Amino acid sequence: MYHWQSEGGKKASVDDMVLLTKITEEAITDNLKRRFMDDKIYTYIGPVLVAVNPFKQLPYFGDKELEMYQGAATYEVPPHIFALADTMYRNMLIDSDNQCVIISGESGAGKTVSAKFIMNYITKVSQGTKKVQHIKDIILESNPLLEAFGNAKTTRNNNSSRFGKYIEIQFSSGGEPLGGKISNFLLEKSRVHSLNSEERSFHIFYQLCAGANAAMVEELGISEPDYYHYLSQSGVFKVDNMNDALDFQETLSAMNVMGISEQIQNDILCIVAAILHMGNICFTEQGNAAVIANAEYLEFPAYLLGVSSEWVGRKLVSRVFDSKWGGQSERVDVTLNVEQAQFTRDAWTKGLYTRLFDYIVDTINKAMVTDANLINLGILDIYGFEIFDKNGFEQFCINYVNEKLQQIFIDLTLKSEQEEYNSEGIQWKPISYFDNKVVCELIETKRPPGIMCILDDTCATMSAKTEGADMDFHCKMESQVGSNAHYQKFNQGFIIKHYAGNVSYQIEGFCEKNRDVLNSDIIEVMQSSSKPFISSLFPDVIQSGAKKHPTTAGTKIRTQANELVTTLTKCVPHYIRCIKPNETKKPHDWDSQMAKHQVEYLGLKENIRVKRAGFAYRRPFHKFLQRYAILSPETWPSWSGRAEQGIHVIMKAINMDQDQFQIGKTKIFIKDPESLYMIEECRERKLDHYARVLQQAFRKFFSKRKCIKTAIEGSDLFLNRKERREHSLNRNFFGDYIGMDFKPQLATLIPRREKVLFAFTVQKFDRKYRKSIRHLILTKINLYLIGPVKVKKGPDKGKMVEVIKRKIDLQNVTQATLSTLQDNLVLIHVKNDHEMIVEVEFKTEFIMLLNRKMKERCNRELPLNFTNNFTYQVKKLRWGSNAQRKVTFTCGECKEPEFTSYGSTLAVKVPRGISNTSRGTQGKPQVQASRRAP
Template sequence: KGQKGGKAMLHWQSYNVMQSGVDDMVLLSKINESSIAENLKKRFMDDYIFTYIGPVLISVNPFKQMPYFGESEVEMYQGAAQYENPPHIYALADNMYRNMMIDCESQCVIISGESGAGKTVAAKYIMSYISKVSGGGARVQHIKDIILQSNPLLEAFGNAKTLRNNNSSRFGKYFEIQFGSGGEPDGGKISNFLLEKSRVVTRNPGERSFHIFYQLIEGASQDQKSSLGITSVDYYYYLNQSWSYKVDDINDKSDFQETMHAMDVIGITAEDQAQVLQVVAGVLHLGNVSFKEVGNYASVENEQCLAFPAFLLGIDQNRLRDKLTSRKMDSKWGGKSESIDVTLNVEQASYTRDALSKALYSRIFDFLVESINKAMVKDNQEMNIGVLDIYGFEIFEKNGFEQFCINFVNEKLQQIFIELTLKAEQDEYIQERINWTPIEYFNNKTVCDLIESKLNPPGIMSILDDVCATMHAVGKGADCTLQQKLCMQIGTHEHFDSWKQGFVIHHYAGKVAYTAEGFCEKNRDVLFTDIIELMQSSEIPFIKALFPANLNAEKKGRPTTAGSKIKKQANDLVSTLMKCTPHYIRCIKPNETKKPRDWEDGRVKHQVEYLGLKENIHIRCAGFSYRRVFGKFLQRCNPISRQSDQVG
């Protein structure tokens, strides 16, 4: 093995003959943002994209395929000590796997960084490495195949081209790889968070919707195109608004074949695969149903546009038209209650159409996640390695409710990092009565409280839920009320400002101005009973099953809002992560051009600052680089003790 490892090292060093900067930034002679950024730049330009701060891995997105992820590198890092080889994501993955086996404890890796920094690729490398170094027979190989094939499938349905990233995850994913006592992966589970379903119906200019729409149009067979009514990409209203169809480094046609292969591996039947594509096509055709105003009421502009979505979704065409242009309302009069049909205006009809499209798509996504989980389910959990790949921090020209939720989750992840690497480390020295000069850092708990607090003063999410509960109609009126209440109740908070179109939060990663328009509507996230009943009338059992009868059952108290749901998910995620031994990858985006060897100093320094790398280095330098709990030390070293019989 040593000989193979030597060959692997030569293989790598043929690309990088000279030492570049320092491998571990605790060795820097000067510790400031400029010297950290300069060291990362030096290494980046020499094709070293990985650097350590002690056990923390810093990864810079190279925007190109790097040569050192082959079988020889897998051999080189397997079982090796961290500093034996150049910094690499394989070293971190191997450390996680070995720690799990030695301590019989679950591990997790928290991958953080802004959109386009390379988090999804990092997650794939970790899963790939663990798959290669863990043993097992046919059942285990099947689980490994599912783990690896879940990536292209969920990327097809959950990723999209944004202004900042050509393959941006528009959902959060926590993937637990479950292991048997022998260290073989024999199960798994995916938890998904907040799919950005609004992307189905609208997005920023220059961006795309989810990849699967373009894959279907480019990659479907002639028979599929004929049966699904697939034409050119610019025909569909949901796709042609942003005038962005092709992506330089994405081949939609071949990716479609990969997506279909992934469904095969996961065990989704051919019939269910066809139904999934039918719903995707149905959503596209639904978007082409437009409305005109006839006497202040909405009327379908072209009746022919109703035929294909109705056919694909297995519902009656006339009923589809009626449910898009009117709504059943409960009316109480003189102690009696009756249902009346209220005609909608053009804006309301368009909203109803879009709500149905988003509901169909998000339920298909949930079906796929559920299918993956069913294929990997195991009865008893022993140990697992969790890989967190979640949407990065986002600042766009126009930031809405989606960016607010995404940035809140990132704020929570930053809080974990601070709690476990900056705060807990220093608290331990004080507790152990070791002489220690406190190192200052920004604790973002105050920002998390600003967003999620239930107490006085209430957080933004609590105020938003109150407005949604008390306003009968969402829209501009509710959004204006939200702005007013935010100013009244938290206007003096040091991390909050108001502006004419919304509000500003001073996040750990910078100030973000949020546009209040649409906040209440998106937070309420209601799918009207009429629409659920319409879909339950489908002649296609698969589609009917996406809308179970108890879906809209009345609950006591307030209905669950999108904001309260993501808050619960974020806090559940934090609880899950805190039960594992954590490892960290901090991803850095070197430029906005998405080009190799392009380095923007200002952007990198900003990320170095808000990721707290300088403080992290200071604490590692000032503290003890290696500590082990006495019980674990005893358990591991006991067998080599002369007194092992007595000590045991």
């Protein structure tokens, strides 16, 4: 596990807080602060990732990090969200088990960004065909589209998700993403018409105002945001570091990727614009009845929606009720007052927006749908816990879902883990923790009735007029849950003692928002639209006098939350616990009290204690044997004895310390992650050994043909151009002459996805022609020069470690220069950079492989220049010394090449070699003749 020492002698922090010397909230908060101040935003608690929002862009998410974390063990590299994503992806492929990541934290803690990082990583590391790439594009492009219609600025977060989503990416057994599905939860639709101070509505409204072209402005009647009542309430129209016009183009591009036609895109924008225009419709009072203040304001939204402006006006100020007299029923028009008319207008716009949002989610799902029964990887990005000055029904539902997620975390990381140790007979010291199940029960239980059931019961008995319903609900709660220790009543609402703190809820509007009913009058108007897309958003079957009560918003969110819990518990879970460091949204601003509060309610201390005393890995006996039987000849290829005995045989074969594992009744438990990685490395080496055995057999069978082909390919590059050393072609080309598999210090420097093609220890010449030993490594992507350096700081000060001295992308290699004699010097030319001269004994193999990979990667061969006098550029020093060097070659009487330097010139005397027309014994004339044959 990595440690780091910050500069100036400051106290060191730890990458994994299981290693903290003191386990207190203060120590945890202090460790996170030290890392945050040095832009180290990720920290582990065993497999759990703690992420602190840096409130700025960090340079830790590029191709370099992508390569670094792919296939790497977590103890080999610093904590990172890519490490967690890679673990999920590899575990899914290894065990064929569904995986999920639960991202939790309060609003503004960085959950949505974390979800995007995981999606980006997974789509980049997974391979696939052109069809697979299309699915990847849909997965990635769904982000800007959903954010445009589902995110908004709040006082706590400039890009706050105002809905919850669970994204499932479906993979083939080979790891290719072939489909996906998005489940969305509880869009905060009231944001369409009602804004708090310093907040904005959904991004799409501002994007349309800022990014509409001239034709859109004319067709949709677009004005500045302050013209629209719905947007002008808060006085905030722009957001720091957000370009609405540019984002609008990205939104339109995302619609194209989803396959949304141009006509439907136009209809979508018509709906967005119509909502803004409808918000400007005002009412006046005449004889206790509402009338439209200015009928002209009806024309444009009606035109955009393709409906009658007269009908829109009538339905805004009146409503139809079914009335029964004896056995007869009739429909009666009832006039509305101004307040009721405003409520109807707002219900209309938010109902329209909600159905549009559901269409967008449904369209994304249709674009990703697959019939295959695949393994999947789920990402839960759901609204964070919210405590505002005024909290209503939306915050109540949001915080309820967060309670459910906290319950999952407790059940799977604290409760079930300890229960499993007990049931498996593992030696274990129990850890105490707060179980928030009691809070979930207060909200959701049916018997005795919880708050949601009391709310539904109140709504079921409401009349058409809602006055007094909220107070009825308030009274019923006091009588039925008033004695609950986590509930408290006050004049205008109630308090729930959540796991994240006490929240006061205002009861105003609870019942109406819970009913979540769109009047049949409005539905009839929308079904009459001349635009097929708009009318299709309202497929409702209207039944006169229907007795069945519609499903309430509370029931929907309770059902969705429990279905989500069921889905998550069927996956192997991973966790990201997001921390918001301040309310100012500024980098390097740390509010210790705020951070400590989150550390407390997220249960990080208890999590550390459980992980410290517990086991990093557990696996059923049969699965462990199936994967690791190869490690012992006694268990491979099959084991007929008891599973526990077979596991002991394996552990003995790899010299695993007895205190690093325990055998339970059905599972093996391994203490530290390092021990698991050691087992994995042993397995990889074993597999590699068997692979080499197979390769050797393969090589033996095809050796003669392959050797001749390889010799010809190598000799063709030098034929008639350079003298040859004896036996330089009369051997098999091996590639890895260093033995990278047995040098982990070197192997960890090269990303695992970059297969090593050639590895050899060479002599590298510096600007003064001094030789230094270096490791020259060629992969399919890069050319590396690796050498030792002395550690200057930290606990390893003075120790020599191997580091990458130079990394050259093959695309930047312009040519190679060699002499015409039999020496081993190779000069590599690099685009817009200094050149590199090395002495490579197996230069023919190196140049051949370099040329081969450049043809594959760059679609061009490696230009070769043969001359006995050349100049080249060395790295220029700051004080401007001569950056050009010259090398001359002569043939003389000597047994080995002799090197003499004077000034900026190196003279190389080389003994006479074999003629440059020779191919060696593996490329004799008969082979050449066969090449000339038709």
